Amino acid sequence: MNHKCNLLCMGLFILSLSACQSGEVGPPPSEEKQEVIMMLDWVPNTNHTGIFVAQDQGYFHEAGLEVTIIEPGEVYAEQAVSGGAADFGISFQEQLTIARANGVPLVSIAAILQHNTSGFASRGDLDLASPREWESSRYGAYGSPFEEPTLRVLMECDGGDFDQLEVVDTGFADPLALLSENQIDLAWIFYAWQGIQAEQQGIDLNLVMLSDWFECIPDYYTPILITSEKMIQEQPEVVRSFVGAITRGYEFAIEDPEAAAQILLQSAPELDTNLVTTSQVWISQQYQADASRWGEQRVQVWEQYTAWMAENGIIQAPIDAQAAMTNEFLP
Numbered sequence: 001m002n003h004k005c006n007l008l009c010m011g012l013f014i015l016s017l018s019a020c021q022s023g024e025v026g027p028p029p030s031e032e033k034q035e036v037i038m039m040l041d042w043v044p045n046t047n048h049t050g051i052f053v054a055q056d057q058g059y060f061h062e063a064g065l066e067v068t069i070i071e072p073g074e075v076y077a078e079q080a081v082s083g084g085a086a087d088f089g090i091s092f093q094e095q096l097t098i099a100r101a102n103g104v105p106l107v108s109i110a111a112i113l114q115h116n117t118s119g120f121a122s123r124g125d126l127d128l129a130s131p132r133e134w135e136s137s138r139y140g141a142y143g144s145p146f147e148e149p150t151l152r153v154l155m156e157c158d159g160g161d162f163d164q165l166e167v168v169d170t171g172f173a174d175p176l177a178l179l180s181e182n183q184i185d186l187a188w189i190f191y192a193w194q195g196i197q198a199e200q201q202g203i204d205l206n207l208v209m210l211s212d213w214f215e216c217i218p219d220y221y222t223p224i225l226i227t228s229e230k231m232i233q234e235q236p237e238v239v240r241s242f243v244g245a246i247t248r249g250y251e252f253a254i255e256d257p258e259a260a261a262q263i264l265l266q267s268a269p270e271l272d273t274n275l276v277t278t279s280q281v282w283i284s285q286q287y288q289a290d291a292s293r294w295g296e297q298r299v300q301v302w303e304q305y306t307a308w309m310a311e312n313g314i315i316q317a318p319i320d321a322q323a324a325m326t327n328e329f330l331p
Contacts, residue, residue: 033066034238039077040069041090044268045193046279047112047223048090049260050250050287050294052267057252059245065238067245081228082106088227088242093220094146097306100324101315105229108325109243110295111221112250113286116210118222120154121189123179124204128186131208132160140170140184147188149312150217154208157216176203192283197275218304221297224325232326243295243329250287250294257284295330 040048051069054060060067070086077089078096082104091106099106122128128137131154141147152162168184175187176198189195191207198205210217225246232239253260261280265273288294302321310318 032064033061034064034241036060036065036067036088036238036242037080037086038067038069038242039080039086039089040071041077041092041223043071044264044271046261046264046276046283047192049253049264049280049283050112050246052249053252053260053263054245054249056263056267057249059248060242063241063245065241065245067242077226078104078106081226081231084228084230087231087238088225090223091226092222093224093302093305094144094222094309096224096226096324097302097309097319098145098315100319101317106226107229107232107323108221108224108297109227109232109239109329110225110246111291111297112223112225112295113221113283114289114291114296115286116219116222117192117283117286118188118190119195119207119209119211120151120186121175121179121195121198121205121207122186123182124206126185126206128206129208131155131158131213134186135160135164136166137185138166138168138183139186140173140175140178141167142171142188143169146309146312146314149309149314153216153312154213157213176201179203179205192279192286193275196279196282197272200274200278218308219301220305221301224297225295236329240329244331247294247331253280253284254287254294257281260284293330295327297325297327299325 038051044052055067055069075085077086078091078099080086081089093108096106096108122137128134134155139151148167151165155162155165170178170184175189176194178184179187180203191209195205195207225243227239257280258277261277264280265271265276299321302325306318306321309315
């Protein structure tokens with residue numbers, strides 16, 4: 001679930017954007033379906049299960065929508081949504097924050113997961129139990145602007161020296177393979193996919209989860225459901241219908257992860273059955289977690305993380321958190 005590949009296209013955010021598709025305000029006629037394009041952040045995985053459930057169970061049709069789900073290619077979700085090639089997409093709070101800092105009018109309309117489930121993985125034989133022990137290690141970097149600041153803050157927070165960490169550019173390469181082949185010592189992964197995959201493949205990892213270090217780096221929403229300000233202004237009822245249908249999909253996955261896993265596998269049969277079913281059971285508990293409803297976002301989470309990004313030079317100044325997210329369209 002290496003969504004971070006999107007970040008190579010981050011520079012495109014500052015380019016002039018083409019006009020978004022327009023449409024009349026109001027619900028689609030009952031005899032017709034409103035066509036909607038939804039772009040994922042990467043290949044289908046358990047982050048996306050609620051979307052495929054909404055498609056399979058007819059929730060989109062009941063909401064008057066004809067939804068086409070596509071994967072990113074040369075253009076990624078943030079560029080597609082801001083430019084009007086897609087109506088909705090999957091992104092991440094850190095990416096949307098940088099986008100808005102560069103004047104790109106994207107909005108988060110739901111949190112797919114309530115808390116950060118990523119962490120830094122090292123080979124078990126290295127016995128790197130905490131960030132300060134990463135000194136003299138090799139970190140496999142994928143090229144994001146917030147990677148090194150995150151590592152620096154974690155290591156310094158734990159009394160370590162970031163300058164003693166070697167950063168190796170690995171791009172899109174599989175981090176588990178790189179770790180197993182001793183090409184790197186440390187990688188940023190998501191437990192729900194690569195962490196479980198490592199367990200199933202018998203790869204021994206030490207994990208430093210970001211959820212254990214929120215006093216150093218604030219929690220943030222990753223991934224999120226996004227649309228454009230233009231879509232919200234011109235077609236709010238389509239946004240409301242879309243979010244309502246997807247909410248039903250994720251509620252289904254929360255209640256019945258085994259059935260939801262089978263729906264995802266039917267939609268993406270190339271996926272590993274054991275990985276999907278195990279990941280789905282784990283991640284279904286993370287979709288809503290301690291929130292009052294699926295998709296809920298707290299403005300304080302946005303404010304704290306944008307302030308952290310500004311403090312660490314990732315963006316020049318904090319963005320307007322209230323404008324970057326909304327719970328308005330959640331049922």
